[in-house]
Amino acid sequence: MDLRERVASLMGRVRPELAELVAIRSVADPRQYPPEECARAAQWVMDAFAGVGFSDARLAEMADGSQAVVGSRPCPDPDAATVLLYAHYDVQPPLDEAAWRTPPFALTEVGGRWFGRGAADCKGNILVHLTALRALGDAVPVNLKLVVEGSEETTGALEGFVPGHADLLRADAILVCDSGNVAVGHPAVTVSLRGVVDVIVHVEALVSELHSGLFGGAAPDALAALIAMLATLRDARGNTTIPGLDNSQVWPGASYPAETFRMDAGVLDGVSLLGDGAVADMVWSRPAVTILGIDCPPVIGSAAAITPRASARLNLRVPPGTQTGDAAGALVAHLRAVAPWGVRVQAEIEAPGSPYLARTGGPAYQAIAAAMHEAYGRPMVMLGDGGSIPLCNVFADAYPDAELILMGVEEPLALIHAPNESVDPKEIAAMALTEALFLQRYAALRS
Ligand SMILES: [Zn+2]
Helix, strand or coil: CCHHHHHHHHHHHHHHHHHHHHHCCCECCCCCCCHHHHHHHHHHHHHHHHCCCCCCCEEEECCCCCEEEEEEECCCCCCCCEEEEEEECCECCCCCHHHCCCCCCCCEEECCEEECCCCCCCHHHHHHHHHHHHHHCCCCCCEEEEEEECCCCCCCCHHHHCHHHHHHHCCCEEEEECCCCCECCECEEEEEECEEEEEEEEEECCCCCEECCCCCCCCCCHHHHHHHHHHCCECCCCCECCCCCCCCCCCCCCCCCHHHHHHHHCCCCCCCCCCCCCHHHHHHHCCEEEEEEEECCCCCCCCCEECCEEEEEEEEEECCCCCHHHHHHHHHHHHHHHCHHHCEEEEEECCCECCEECCCCCHHHHHHHHHHHHHHCCCCEEEEECCCCHHHHHHHHHCCCCEEEEECCCCHHHCCCCCCCEECHHHHHHHHHHHHHHHHHHHHHHC
């Protein structure tokens, strides 16, 4: 049997195992779900990887009390390269259970896809690792290491663990399986992530509320001032316009078709997309500012009074090539510069996360491109992701020579983090074949 046939023959095991894992409500928040659920998921993962040769699989305690499964599987060749396999077993809460068409914690097939919380993010990727290793059997030509963390969706405690335990997870290539393809059957790796920082801006103009009839017209209105300031953050086309932040970069990899994006984002008919660039430029290569919240009187309960002070929380995403701290500084300087009427402006900058850009010239990228092409029958493309994965920066800092590959079964139809999350089993099979082929080809390129 060749590898493709071996993976196909293993898929009968994938569904019941994924169903077991999805049935464990491993939301890493003891206020919402009992911590025993995460403990059961950790045990499940530990046992499963012990079954594919990680004889030292064990639990490592993180600072937040969560447990990561770690382990290793040495290869007889002492000169073999080392590959770290990453995934996480915790999941997002189901959110609005009434919005689910199937029970969130019971893996259910509808139209060829398997629905359930975590079916794709990230339990489907755990099954990818297991199936790849089962398909290879004893013929794994590299040293393997493993980390499957248990609080990725909440505290991200592994980020704090890695620097102090660098040798435990040190590797030449790291497969971060918590991402996805362009579409089912269209293979991709994610090579660029935007950085993120939140800024809270406070505006103050008056000692207290004033009667809008007696004083309105001459008294400075803090809420009007805040709205005027926020309105300068985009131009009429929707481009983010903060002096000092380049908003003209162009994404060099695969495009993100506008029609696909409209569908993925649920943009209403007649409403246009923002910006002068193509979608990929706007979401992967350019800064974006989003107003997350405004503190001001709510409609119900509001009085005929001028608002003396108001605040807004802003979220700024910045592409690789820009320091997140510098970008936050530029945003605050701009808000101060455009504040009208001499109103008082104060700003707080919350903890920034850096952008990430993969180095794609090494043997691991060569091997993954060849493996994806063979597994899918189509060339691999390189995607960006508008979001942020701080762990990628932590790995890149701890292992500057390692090649990081971000991939997985979470294509757009998977609706990760939303109700009705699902996975396409064809993606699990194709990604498992990709991973098995990658391990073979990478070992061959390195020897
Ligand atoms: Zn995830």
